[in-house]
Amino acid sequence: MQVNETNTVNTEEKEFTPLIVAFCCNWCSYAGADLAGSSRLSYPANVKIIRVPCSCRVNPLFILRAFQRGADGVILCGCHPGDCHYSTGNYYARRRMTLLFSMLDYLGIEKGRTRVEWVSAAEGAKFSATMNDFAATIHKLGPNRKLRDLRCEK
Amino acid sequence: MFKIALDKIDELFAALSGNETLYLPIEKSGEIEFYPYEKDAKVRLDALHTVKSAKDLFFPQTENLMNMKLDGKNIQIEEGRHVEDPFVLFGVRACDARSFDVLDKVFLADPVDSYYAARREHGVIVSMACSRPEETCFCNVFGIDATMPEGDVVVWLDTDHLYWEAKTEKGEALTKTVESVLTDSDSKAVEAQIAATKEIMDKLPLKDLDLTRFTEDEMMNIFNDSRWAEMSEHCLGCGTCTFVCPTCQCYDIRDYDTGHGVVRYRCWDSCMYRDFTRMAHGNPRKSQLERFRQRFMHKLVYFPENNDGMFSCVGCGRCLSKCPIHTNIAKVIKTMGVKEHE
């Protein structure tokens, strides 16, 4: 049993830099991130990208384990619906993530901590804007308290 | 003997929890477990059993052994134990109180389990006599007197008073700290309750379980009995019976990778799980039949054989009420208690 400080607005918050994990599909979003980089569009350095073969590769455990290891927000990026490299992978991912996010909300976890965005290989600007926006949202929400593993705290 | 009126019992709890943590049966989210006392807690002394047994306080379901932290090229090792805090464990029933004797045989034998030993040393046990046993109770079969439990202090509860009697030095010392809220009492009410409870105990449906066959001589006959197959056939292989059991003492030691180090912890294991005792060469007990048989052979044959006839079951009845398919030790004793083909 542990005591959860769920509503802490502590003094640390000023220096709080959220840790964000972004699962990006190899074919669209990862290339989109690349384009953002080569076009010198900035996105926060604390967004850690994990490349996956398809958004559909991400199962709910990936999302939960990212939180367990200290993520404050998790975002999944894939090809736009209809543009999946494997034709239909992102359609399945969409259903799964919808249900998972709804379940997290049901358990009382803040809704904004998880997100799905479709980013194509040509959308470097969208990638950068999305990440900046998501980082700002997580910053506002504060550190992840409800879905953390105390053993993993530094 | 002392007593205190039940409407003032909070004073007793406040006094007991003044210097140390007081654990007692408290209801949270609809279930009763031993939780630390706090004001406004829903104390349930009337409940016969907590879901998990009191062993959790001496041998917790999970406990950190050590933390290894990576710092550049250095590894820091910190001890993870918190076992030196004194505590009072209040409201232990006779069956759970006996279970500490069983656990002592395992953990205090050489090599001594220092985590367990430290908790035993720092814990004071206030046990509580039963007055309303249930149909699943059969502690008498193991020679336990539910009206006179073992413990440092024994308390009896009637409709308006709690009676208190110290039994050991530790108990005397604890009594001194709460004397101011207790008043002197004779033992008439307690004697009357004991007599009444004994009458009820005589009506328990499982009071006549026969253990005479569970001896070393019969060990191989019981082991090879074909009836294990049908008894274990529908066992789900869940760990419910082992985790609610006051005497199950098997544990596993595991490492958890935190990303910047390792937490080494131990946790209860269950002989019902298929990776139980799995070793490099594989698992010696491959089927649920073997695992199921192991649990009961251990409790009824091997353990008594190694510990002067002490069975490692205390008849609390938790597994009888919690098993999802109602296969339990009472059924095993009844079946295996008589020779096959008789």
Place this chain on the structure above:
Amino acid sequence: MREINEMLKKKVSELLENGTADRIIGWQAGEFCYDVTPAVMRKDNLDELFYNGFCGANQSKYLIQESLEEGKVLALLKPCDTYSFNQLVKEHRVNREKVYALGIPCSGMLDVDKIKALGITGILSIEDNGEEIKVATMYGDKTCKRTEVLQERCKVCKGKEHKAYDELLIPDEDAPEVPNGEDRFELVNKLEAMTSQERFDFWRGELSKCIRCNACRNVCPACSCRTCVFDNDNSGVAAKSNADDFEENMFHIIRAFHVAGRCTDCGECSRVCPQHIPLHLLNRKFIKDIDEFYGEFQAGEDDTAKGPLTAYTEGDCEPSIVMEKGGEA
């Protein structure tokens, strides 16, 4: 009930005699009136077979193993068990050819824990008289209302129609009445209407009781993996206890998610939980979301329809829908 018991015995012995099946998974009486155990019986020990208001266990999961063995097994399926049976057949986990399904009627099953929770302890015998349940105890005779002590799942009964069978003991229309089904999403709705913090506190209270005995998983007819991810040391999440709050959450989210779209809402998980955690409320949340987002779906209604998580439409809602609905933040 006694009549049905007699009919059942007669029918079963007939089916075993004429070779339709060579064994049966039925129920065997226990020490008390309520602790019945599932058991495989053959012609020679068929007299032990019985059926009463405590035969609630959903036995369809046993058919996975049974249908791998030699010969045909006779399965007794209550109406709600047939949903799980269909689902297992659909997933090719149960070999339909090896099972002879006898549909048996059910008028609601009783939960002995609920009887005990009413303060009725020391139970010696229970007489099921329809509306009123008479309990003889060591502390005198007690009565309680049937509706008070029905199993959770029976309060939202799916009806008396069997969805799969080879033969029915009594035609569905002649079967005894089933309990009136309440709205099964009532509590889910109530939770959704709470604030996020209230929901968090509610689930923390419930899930922190979990002792990780795996009974919910092992009993679940939809949890039919050979090796569970939580038992697989290579998965990184294998554990035998909840060493941290996080593991309690993770285990239960993933358990419910793995059966989402396949869970028939049979309620076994909640029935077997030693801590009475309302696990069915996690499953029902998924069912409710699936109904709302992707159209009404009842798993196990038949043995062919594609499950909602193995299907999609191009116009599916986006995950951001969660931001718009649900309780307040």
